[in-house]
Amino acid sequence: MTEGKRVVLGITGGIAAYKAAELTRALVKKGVSVKVIMTGHAQEFITPLTLQVLSGSPVFSDMFSQEYYDMNHISLAEYGDVLVVAPATANVIGKMAAGIADDLLSTVIMATKAPIIVCPAMNDNMYNHPVVQDNMAKLKKHGVLFVTPGYGELACKTEGVGRLADIAAIVEAIESAWTDKDLCGERILITAGPTREPFDPVRFITNYSSGKMGYALATMAVRRGAEVILVSGPSLLPVPAGITFLSVASALEMRDAVMNNLAGTTAIIKAAAVADYRPAVLSDAKIKKKKGPLTIKLERNHDIIAEIGTKKENRVLVGFAMESEDLVANARSKLLGKNMDLIVANDLHQSGAGFQCDTNIIKILDPQGGVEEVPLMDKMDIANRILDRVKILTNAKRC
Numbered sequence: 368m369t370e371g372k373r374v375v376l377g378i379t380g381g382i383a384a385y386k387a388a389e390l391t392r393a394l395v396k397k398g399v400s401v402k403v404i405m406t407g408h409a410q411e412f413i414t415p416l417t418l419q420v421l422s423g424s425p426v427f428s429d430m431f432s433q434e435y436y437d438m439n440h441i442s443l444a445e446y447g448d449v450l451v452v453a454p455a456t457a458n459v460i461g462k463m464a465a466g467i468a469d470d471l472l473s474t475v476i477m478a479t480k481a482p483i484i485v486c487p488a489m490n491d492n493m494y495n496h497p498v499v500q501d502n503m504a505k506l507k508k509h510g511v512l513f514v515t516p517g518y519g520e521l522a523c524k525t526e527g528v529g530r531l532a533d534i535a536a537i538v539e540a541i542e543s544a545w546t547d548k549d550l551c552g553e554r555i556l557i558t559a560g561p562t563r564e565p566f567d568p569v570r571f572i573t574n575y576s577s578g579k580m581g582y583a584l585a586t587m588a589v590r591r592g593a594e595v596i597l598v599s600g601p602s603l604l605p606v607p608a609g610i611t612f613l614s615v616a617s618a619l620e621m622r623d624a625v626m627n628n629l630a631g632t633t634a635i636i637k638a639a640a641v642a643d644y645r646p647a648v649l650s651d652a653k654i655k656k657k658k659g660p661l662t663i664k665l666e667r668n669h670d671i672i673a674e675i676g677t678k679k680e681n682r683v684l685v686g687f688a689m690e691s692e693d694l695v696a697n698a699r700s701k702l703l704g705k706n707m708d709l710i711v712a713n714d715l716h717q718s719g720a721g722f723q724c725d726t727n728i729i730k731i732l733d734p735q736g737g738v739e740e741v742p743l744m745d746k747m748d749i750a751n752r753i754l755d756r757v758k759i760l761t762n763a764k765r766c
């Protein structure tokens with residue numbers, strides 16, 4: 368997805384310039400080629416050598432350099448799949464809004480046809496200044512993308528909005544900018560993570576699901592232009608940007624959140640590991656230990672996907688099955704029994720598949736008897752393969 372991609376990174380003169388080194392490193396680690404342009408003021412905060420070492424490429428700043436005559440403002444403008452300005456000062460935002468091109472970076476910005484992402488970082492009074500806000504609004508109208516700065520303590524010792532956004536958020540904006548929006552018009556509800564079934568105020572029954580597969584699906588679906596609702600059980604993962612996030616704990620809460628948000632969805636993907644049973648009694652007080660064993664009676668939870676299967680209408684319904692034996696036969700019986708359009712099956716015992724890990728190995732089964740074998744790959748790539756199948760089905764349902 369990122370391998371072979373190219374980014375031009377413009378660094379301007381703010382204290383957050385040092386974070387551009389971290390951004391460069393994160394991009395290079397993903398296989399992205401980065402060419403850095405620094406303004407003169409940026410070089411007051413961080414040396415070009417740092418960026419040169421991290422990007423593995425000369426750093427550009429001089430408009431009329433004879434040394435790098437082959438990398439002029441036109442070839443740099445044409446080089447990137449995306450141009451990112453991070454950190455972006457009020458000054459460079461003002462220049463962009465006014466159409467001023469008086470140094471290498473502002474000239475490249477003016478000359479590029481690549482998507483431009485601006486990551487402001489400045490004092491909160493500057494950020495909230497009506498002129499800066501007007502400039503940003505004007506640039507947004509012209510299609511410039513912004514990664515909103517964070518709130519917190521600023522270098523000037525005040526607190527407010529103006530900290531450079533997290534590197535992960537900037538990387539996500541970059542990856543989103545070069546992703547084809549082929550799921551535009553889809554409204555996809557995804558469930559993820561485990562559920563917790565409490566039996567007293569301090570204890571619950573749960574499972575090992577980390578939420579990684581569901582969060583990967585949400586991340587890729589929103590990148591591809593879908594409107595995404597993520598209903599998640601407890602997970603330590605960061606919430607993907609640009610989605611509607613509904614946090615739940617128990618299967619009952621998950622069921623309500625899903626059912627209340629079915630309207631208007633074109634696809635439902637149930638990646639959550641929902642507990643089939645919950646304790647029949649929830650004690651108000653902590654259960655004290657006594658001599659002998661403790662028996663906890665369990666009762667059945669709703670089967671959420673089966674319930675959706677009975678009122679599927681025109682939606683595409685995708686379920687998951689993690690099995691420890693008879694993978695295909697068990698998955699097929701769930702697929703047919705719960706009226707799904709696809710089921711994603713994986714084998715609990717296969718190394719590189721299942722809960723907690725970043726990779727998966729899956730088989731995608733359809734009701735016609737088809738089995739697509741997807742070999743070991745990153746969960747982000749697996750998510751794309753599943754979404755490719757969802758897209759074919761939603762398109763077919765529209766015809």
Ligand code: CTP
Pocket residue numbers: 618637638639640641642643668669670671672673685686687688689701
């Ligand atoms: N599922 C659900 N509600 C439940 C249990 C499961 O919506 N109460 C969904 C899961 O999100 C998954 C699919 O059903 O998409 C299959 O879940 P799984 O636990 O593998 O299957 P079960 O039908 O519960 O069968 P078993 O646990 O006996 O294997």
